[in-house]
Amino acid sequence: MAKLGHIVVVGASLAGLRMLQALRRLGFDGRLTAVGEEPHPPYDRPPLSKQVLTEDWPPDRTALLRDEDTALDIDWRLGARACGLEPGERKLKLESGEHIGFDACAITTGALARRIPNTPDIKGIHTLRNLDDALAIRALLKGSPRVAVVGGGFVGAEVAASCRARGLEVTMVEALPAPLERGLGRRMGMYMAELHRDHGVELRLGVGVKEFIGDTQVAGLRLSDGAHIPAELVVIGIGATPATDWLEGSGLELDDGVLCDEMCRARRAPFVVAAGDVARWPNRRFGEVMRVEHWTNATEQADHAAAQLLAGSAAREPFTPVPFVWSDQFDYKLQFCGRFTPEDESVVVDGSLAERRFVMLFGNKGQVRGVLGINRPRLVMKYRGLIRRGLSFADAKRPSR
Ligand SMILES: Cc1cc2nc3c(=O)[nH]c(=O)nc-3n(C[C@H](O)[C@H](O)[C@H](O)COP(=O)(O)OP(=O)(O)OC[C@H]3O[C@@H](n4cnc5c(N)ncnc54)[C@H](O)[C@@H]3O)c2cc1C
Structure with a gap:
């Protein structure tokens, strides 16, 4: 592969920053541009459902950029959403209408919070994916609302625990028979249910949300079994979907993420790599094509993809991690x-x-x-x-x- 002069990283968060750092660490001395939709410089998401909600941390403690990162010499394009990629032309299109040319591109656009279809546009119903979501929820928690958490995955379970730590009344609604069942199975899901009950969380399991109650401000939920859950704050934590909408029509293979080869290169476009929550690749170690929404994967995969991008076709090293996630609850x-x-x-x-x-x-x-x-x-x-x-x-x- 010819020497790369300009690499564009799309998605300026954890995987994006780790990609930029790795490229410099590995000796890339050309131009680096980082395009990020959010106005904030890269920050960490795990504290958003934990220390930020409990107010143990001020929000700025989530910042990921360190003083020494100024030496990375990056052209930061924050508050700029990418809306198209033309791999053939090696051009990125921004929503502002601007086009940015590149020699290679890294896709690190992460994932978006999944929403419940037909959720009314009324106050008090929130998802939690970014800093602004966390700040909005935190502001509402000050009013001591009754909280309903819809979804018992990691984020939902952490929000429930953080709200209990603030002494609030919390109900968790989960469609499966146990929280965390998808990741840990029924037995350990039931175990986690017990742990939440012991800490005062009211659990409604094996039921869905039939409707949201309230005209301009949410007042509660009606569940599929007819039960009524009063709540002035509803946090929806029903998972995330990879942020690939902007890549429609690009010719890249999209299937629950950007489909990559074992080296994390986009299929049919070896000068495009993907890493973090948005990337799906065959992990040879487990014989499975996987997409992993965990902090450690975003960092490890960004490191790996950066090395593969710079190595060209000479050194092909498959990415075969043992995925790792942590969650702090109570x-x-x-x-x-x-x-x-x-x-x-x-x-x-x-x-x-x-x-x-x-x-x-x-x-x-x-x-x-x-x-x-x-x-x-x-x-x-x-x-x-x-x-x-x-x-x-x-x-x-x-x-x-
Ligand atoms: C509340 C919460 C708590 C979590 N807690 C844990 C935990 O305890 N342990 C753990 O292992 N993992 C945890 N995670 C998961 C972990 O934070 C993610 O795996 C990690 O953030 C993924 O990093 P990423 O850079 O791939 O994606 P993201 O962090 O989602 O970053 C993607 C960035 O790309 C931007 N973007 C999207 N589309 C565009 C576009 N078209 N143009 C420009 N920019 C775009 C987004 O705005 C975003 O800033 C948590 C996640 C959340 C939301």
Whole structure:
């Protein structure tokens, strides 16, 4: 590949910033442009559902840029939304009408909060994806509303925990029989349900939202089982969808994200890479085409994709991480590495469920594929390394571990 003169990174958040940092670290000395829709410089999202809502952190503590990053010499184009990509012409189109030419492009546009269709446009109904969402919710929490959280995934469960930490009345509504079931399975989902109940969260499981009650301000929810949940604040946490709308018509393959090869290069456009929540690629280690919405993946994949972009066709290195996510709820640090499927067998190898401090391994065909820990951070990281090296259940159960 000819020497690259100008690289454009679209999406100026975690994966975007890590991409820019990696490109410079790896010796790229050409032009770097970062295009970001939000007006804010890159900031961290995990504290938005935790320390920002509980007011343990001022919002500016989420900033990701450090003083030394000025040396990266980046042309920041913030508050600028990309609305089209022409890979053949190597041009990016901005909503302002401006076109930016490039030699290579990195797509790091993340994901957007999913919405419930036909949600009325009334006060008090929010999603939580960005800093402005978190600040709006935080402002409402000061009025001590009754809170309904729709969706029991990681973000919903964290919002519920943060609101309880503020002493608010919280109801969580989840369509599946247990919160966190999609990521951790029924058994551990029920376990997390118990943990939330013990901390005062009212759980409504296996039901959906039939309608929002209220004319100009939300007053509550009507559930599919007929129940009425009074609430002056509703936070919807039903997942996210990859931000690929702006790539329609670009010719890139889009299928629940930007479809990439094993090296994180967009199919048919090797001078375009993708990383973070927006990227979908075949992870050889798990034999699965995956898209991972976790902080650690955004950083690791950005590093990897930056290296692949600069390496050209000479060095092809597949991206084969063991995915990792953490979640802080009440006084519990939950961490999960790897993959979970409902057919997996599981075994507790440290601590106990009763103590709420344990490490549990998941897997099948004799192979460990996932590890879940509650308040056992170091051990979980150790098992992440062991899964990378191909840990078998037989070895994992040996007492010497
Ligand atoms: C509330 C919350 C809490 C979380 N907590 C945890 C946690 O505890 N642990 C964990 O592992 N993960 C957590 N995550 C997930 C983690 O934050 C994400 O995986 C990470 O932010 C992904 O980074 P990204 O850069 O790929 O995408 P994003 O952070 O979504 O950034 C994408 C950026 O691209 C911009 N953009 C989108 N479209 C365009 C466009 N057309 N033009 C220009 N710019 C565009 C967006 O505005 C955004 O700024 C949390 C996420 C949220 C929302």
